[in-house]
Amino acid sequence: xxxxxxxxxxxxxxxxxxxxxxxxxxxxxxxxxxxxxxxxxxxxxxxxxxxxxxxxxxxxxxxxxxxxxxxxxxxxxxxxxxxxxxxxxxxxxxxxxxxxxxxxxxxxxxxxxxxxxxxxxxxxxxxxxxxxxxxxxxxxxxxxxxxxxxxxxxxxxxxxxxxxxxxxxxxxxxxxxxxxxxxxxxxxxxxxxxxxxxxxxxxxxxxxxxxxxxxxxxxxxxxxxxxxxxxxxxxxxxxxxxxxxxxxxxxxxxxxxxxxxxxxxxxxxxxxxxxxxxxxxxxxxxxxxxxxxxxxxxxxxxxxxxxxxxxxxxxxxxxxxxxxxxxxxxxxx
Numbered sequence: 001x002x003x004x005x006x007x008x009x010x011x012x013x014x015x016x017x018x019x020x021x022x023x024x025x026x027x028x029x030x031x032x033x034x035x036x037x038x039x040x041x042x043x044x045x046x047x048x049x050x051x052x053x054x055x056x057x058x059x060x061x062x063x064x065x066x067x068x069x070x071x072x073x074x075x076x077x078x079x080x081x082x083x084x085x086x087x088x089x090x091x092x093x094x095x096x097x098x099x100x101x102x103x104x105x106x107x108x109x110x111x112x113x114x115x116x117x118x119x120x121x122x123x124x125x126x127x128x129x130x131x132x133x134x135x136x137x138x139x140x141x142x143x144x145x146x147x148x149x150x151x152x153x154x155x156x157x158x159x160x161x162x163x164x165x166x167x168x169x170x171x172x173x174x175x176x177x178x179x180x181x182x183x184x185x186x187x188x189x190x191x192x193x194x195x196x197x198x199x200x201x202x203x204x205x206x207x208x209x210x211x212x213x214x215x216x217x218x219x220x221x222x223x224x225x226x227x228x229x230x231x232x233x234x235x236x237x238x239x240x241x242x243x244x245x246x247x248x249x250x251x252x253x254x255x256x257x258x259x260x261x262x263x264x265x266x267x268x269x270x271x272x273x274x275x276x277x278x279x280x281x282x283x284x285x286x287x288x289x290x291x292x293x294x295x296x297x298x299x300x301x302x303x304x305x306x307x308x309x310x311x312x313x314x315x316x317x318x319x320x321x322x323x324x325x326x327x328x329x330x331x332x333x
Contacts, residue, residue: 005044007119008332010037011111012325013103014153015195015287015296017240018248018255019233021264023147024208025215026168027230030184030237031149032159032191035323036096038108040116045090050075052093067142074106077141078113081133084121091117098318100201102286102293106142107150110134111328119330128178130328131155136173145208146289152179157327159185161237187241191322192300194307196276198268199317200292207264207289214262225258245300249282252298256285266291268315273297275314279307294320 012033019029048059050072057072059065065080067073075091093113097105111134118125125133135151138144148164163180215222232251239248256273259265265273269290276284276297283298299307308319 006332007042007116007330008040009042009112009116009119009328009330010039011108011115011154011328012037012157012323013097013101013105013108014150015103015193015294015320015322016149017193017296017322018236018252018285019229020149020255020286020288021147021208021211021259022226022230022233023149023162023164024168024212025147025226025230026165027226028161028163028233029147029149030161030233030240031153032193032322033153033157033325033327034097034103034195034320035325036103036320037325038093038095038097038105038112038154040091040093040109040112042092042116042120043090045088048088049090050093051090073142074109075113077137078110078117081137081141082114082117084117087120089120098197100203100292101197101318102202102288103195103320104150104154104288106144107134107138108154110138111151111154115328115330119333127155127327132173132176132178136176139170144204145212146204147208148179152181153327155328156181156183157325158183159188159191159322159324161233184237184241185324189243191324192245192298193322194276194281194297194299194304194311195287195294195320195322196272196297196311196314196316197294197318197320198266198272198292199315200266200268202266202289202292204289207291211262211264222262225262229255229258243300245282245298249298252283252285252296253277259286259290264290268292269295271314272311272316275310276307279310281307
């Protein structure tokens with residue numbers, strides 16, 4: 001293998017517009033990428049070395065792939081699952097996405113790492129297989145309880161309506177069904193949304209695990225709530241495409257009210273959402289899991305400065321926008 005070989009990959013983060021978190025429950029989600037990306041660069045080396053944030057980790061055998069609770073567990077999980085033949089290279093990774101922002105920072109890293117390591121071995125899976133591989137590793141090797149939106153959006157990128165029917169019960173990899181991904185970017189003229197990061201790093205497991213257990217037990221409020229949110233996603237798709245902003249705002253608000261009443265929000269989220277609505281946003285909700293992370297507000301007005309100012313006064317530490325960005329990409333090889 002050439003000592004000058006280099007592979008660079010990247011994958012975007014995402015924000016759920018409407019429908020989340022029903023990607024865990026066989027539902028549907030309308031979601032869009034953000035401009036920030038996770039990045040991986042793989043170069044030839046005389047050892048298998050992982051590098052991130054100025055730190056390095058050397059992998060000499062399978063025993064070194066056991067989780068250590070550090071910055072390298074994401075890469076260890078991918079290497080453990082892929083069972084690649086013995087090889088040497090330097091795998092450096094970093095992310096423009098804030099950790100714990102609810103914008104799929106960890107999943108974007110998983111996608112770019114998986115794509116890059118497979119490309120290093122001349123393997124190029126299609127987007128469906130790549131997304132499913134990442135979701136399986138996320139759940140079974142990293143123990144992250146969540147849905148399929150993250151893996152599919154970080155892989156496919158863009159603006160998509162995704163249908164997850166038949167995927168409400170996590171299966172072995174070979175038995176998993178592929179989600180339906182419908183790209184909407186060609187049919188949408190604008191994305192009048194503003195994202196506000198609470199500054200509070202959230203944990204998906206803290207929100208999703210208790211709700212998942214209640215759903216599995218058949219609690220009517222949870223089951224019926226997520227059935228309704230799936231309906232809202234389908235209606236929200238049309239509202240976005242025909243630019244019926246008042247309707248989309250109402251649908252987003254109902255989506256959030258259901259999740260909030262189930263205990264799936266958080267104080268910081270509620271503060272930003274209330275500030276957005278008071279500033280004139282037509283709708284506001286969680287962009288991912290609650291208890292911190294990021295909220296998304298519908299603002300179909302030319303000047304977004306009143307909303308941005310309101311969010312900052314309410315505690316937002318960063319303001320973002322949706323961006324119809326490409327999905328998992330091998331940028332150079």
